[in-house]
Amino acid sequence: MTTRQDIEDMINRVALNDRAAFEALYSATSAKLFGIILRVLKDRAASEDVLQDVYLRLWQGGAQTFATGRASPISWLATIARNRAIDRLRRVKPESNLDGVAEPRDPALGPEGLAVAASERAMIDACLDELQPDRATAVRGAYLDGDTYADLAARFDVPLNTMRTWLRRSLMSLKDCLSR
Template identity: 55%
Template sequence: MTTTSDIEDMIARMAIGDRAAFEGLYAATSAKLFGVCLRVLGNRAEAEDALQEAFVKIWRNADRYRVNGLSPMTWLITVTRNHSVDRVRARRSKMGAGLDEAADVADSRPGPEALAIAASDRGRIVDCMGQLDPDKAGAVRRAYLEGETYQELADHYDVPLNTVRTWLRRSLLKLRECLSHDG
């Protein structure tokens, strides 16, 4: 079984160009990260492409990873999810806003990203999310798990665009503060 420390070590070795570490990280995490891509993109072939592209980003940005006491899977999932969300947004802009297929991407079920995080980290995140106002917690979920844009959130909550930005920024700061306390 691959530990958090093993994953951190592989990322550190990748930062100095260790290809064996890259292969090890891929073997240890690709199934979980594929689930993230599939959840966001909803298309197996596109998710496979996105996973490969996400691993290229992880390889190129391994030197940016910093050990912070949280699971390194959080960083890997964030890189992968952000790349997948960018693909959804590119698809939406190509095909036009309001496309029914793009609306099908989001649903309220917990996704692989939430399941991939270690149980203790997941429990802490759930507890910290529970400390947020329900609308703000919903906005965080919709933006960072479901890939909704700020404008979509503003329309959904019937608030100005800058209000959504403020909600998300403040909510993320509260989450970071909550998660930084020993659990």
């Protein structure tokens, strides 16, 4: 198991252009970072591109900006990955349906998979409709559009902790609704 100290050491060695450390860092962290990026982008190919960009930037000097002991190294890497994914979302306007939420596209899905995905999407939409309109909009913004909690708090003119509470309670309501 890779420890926090191991990852810190790898990042510091990557800053010194240590190829072995870069390989070890990639092996230890790429799956987690890919998952974060994929949750934001919902597109495997785009997520792979962003993941490559994250590691390329680390290799080209980004690792030198890491402050040892200041932040968790995996949190630092996760923040970089999430921000790069959000940047990609903002750069590339996704195709969207009538309510403005991008439809996930997976070319690997066959007709049956598409039918199941459409059914699940309908269930999620129905459950989102049960939420208060501002809560549903906030959930869509945070989890489908990649908006930050701070952006949403500003948009709805509520304190950041209130926005966090809205989202947490909304997700709990969605979970209850989807389990019915």
